[in-house]
Amino acid sequence: MTLLDTVTEQSGAAAYVGYGSSLDPDMRYLTRFSCTDPVVYLKKTGEQGRIVVSQMEYGRAVQESAFLPVTRSEAGLLEILKEEPDRWKATATMISRLAGGDLLVSPTFPAGLYAPLSSLCTVVIDDQTVERMRAVKSEEEIACIRTVQLATEASMKTARKLIHRAKVKKGALQRDGEPLTAEWVKQAIHTTLLEHGCTGAETIVSCGPDSAMPHHTGAGPLLEGEPIVIDIFPKSETTGYYADMTRTYVKGEADPAIGEMYAAVRDAKAAALKEIRAGAGGAAVHQVAVDLFAERGYPTGATGFTHNLGHGVGLAVHELPTLGPSGGPLGAGEVVTVEPGLYFPGIGGVRLEDLCVVRSDGAENLTHCKEEMIL
């Protein structure tokens, strides 16, 4: 019995059902099948999971997925569509027949299926069971993440080198006589990632005022003496796993205010990493950073430390567990970021982020990239 079986049984349902493409990390985790179009996943307690795919995906699903697939027509969809032309309602009928009883679904299950299914049986909405299963990684999954982390570090090295070797002209970084822009650095990062079989998206290379907005992806020329926040969180094209890392650099001399922020962020990261082990509270680890920042005179809230200390990383770049006020106890095998940051409009931002595995006796840091502010 898996955790999913246990929870399904406890909910009184006969089966767990999921619907989505492999962009949905729950679906990718459950099906081990990579697909751009949605499939149905159905698991009766104690039985193997099944996926229902289109005729077109069948051959590939036989080869790739963890389970024996069935086609939609084998599952009766074409017959049902003759009497119920609405695809959502027809799919709901097909699911209900396959399950033969009440259902457990995730909160992200589409309302278009939930509503018609609710008139056919009891549909219980689950609370993060699959997400909690995903949070705890096997050593095989950790190996996948480690590989992506290596790609991430290689691409950070590419970015670092570009900034390190840049010349400065009128306060702006230059390379081969051209302004070195955020776009240029991102391009170089993405090319390195690609060489390692990974894809980067929404990569952050933000400088100056932009760096004060944690999720600003950055644009335009990079400037001397201003923090350059580089946050890279690529996905492996083969396994679907992510890694996540941030470094902040300054080209030339940094304002003392930035230097002090950098030291506080670095120390907060080190202090929080020391507290991480199986059983430690996600809220308590977050609080370590909050307290250290408070000691140095930095607020936590709308400015200063504006976000959670960290999050799980796996088939999604943001997943359980939470290192933040709402975080519960950490479990062995969880993979989390530790990413304290300080942000002040008008001054800029500094963030440093490592990725580590929660072990029974501490954090195993997967990050080996040096911390250095001045390039």
Added chain:
Amino acid sequence: MTLLDTVTEQSGAAAYVGYGSSLDPDMRYLTRFSCTDPVVYLKKTGEQGRIVVSQMEYGRAVQESAFLPVTRSEAGLLEILKEEPDRWKATATMISRLAGGDLLVSPTFPAGLYAPLSSLCTVVIDDQTVERMRAVKSEEEIACIRTVQLATEASMKTARKLIHRAKVKKGALQRDGEPLTAEWVKQAIHTTLLEHGCTGAETIVSCGPDSAMPHHTGAGPLLEGEPIVIDIFPKSETTGYYADMTRTYVKGEADPAIGEMYAAVRDAKAAALKEIRAGAGGAAVHQVAVDLFAERGYPTGATGFTHNLGHGVGLAVHELPTLGPSGGPLGAGEVVTVEPGLYFPGIGGVRLEDLCVVRSDGAENLTHCKEEMIL
């Protein structure tokens, strides 16, 4: 009044509400905000849309989104969470208070919000209104797609060159003394896409028996005399729009069976393209290909022509309209693929795919890549 307003009003709802990240093309279309974490979109009829974002995204949302954003705490979520700690239920309460009446949602709206909202008000599930809005592109959107199509063609050129220049040894393609693999060609395609600001994923370079499975992404050495199906559908990193194109090549001499399939597919594409104009039926255009294949002795079904003739392309790579048995009349400004294909296990597959804009007087083909089988 937009179409969304009209449909909302007709449904008896006070507001349309959406929930998701910008990976959800409806959300990206409605909010014009690129975000990896889910936001709430709410539009009361006749009013401007609003998005509810986290504190952390607020600054960026002010700069980037089409509307004035509100933070979750401004929208009352933090207050509600004090009494209702379940985040889904608390978010439902927040939405219900913001809307002040009944709601219209999409079929993909999460059940985790739909269920608690249904106990607070009437929630009507919409049928593809936003998808139908997305289907018809403005000239500005078409310009975005055109740009991605140029990137797609540049990357096809890269692939073509690799195959064209490959040497053949013992039936396998070689480059610099190494086997030229599907992985190698995909890597080269992705690098070219990146140079054009686009990202490729699930790109297909499939050869031999793999090519008989339309969605097999392909792996391993490319072979002489076997069809090599290359299907590229990248996304612009800046605009979020997709393009889509397929070419099939053979290195060396092709089996006459493959040559005949190629000619039939090419002729089916040309015949279907001629039928495309505003008002033409998606089913009728699909039938043109079915009929042409039948004339040449090729079946439509489990083998032969196994999929729809085409689909819309925009902020999703598969969207409305449908060129297939269920397709309704095409509208001016829709952007569709025309991609007949023939697949026979043991023989292989051939697919050719162009991208075109539906105009009142015909199809404006956005594809300028030559058709040539033998390289």
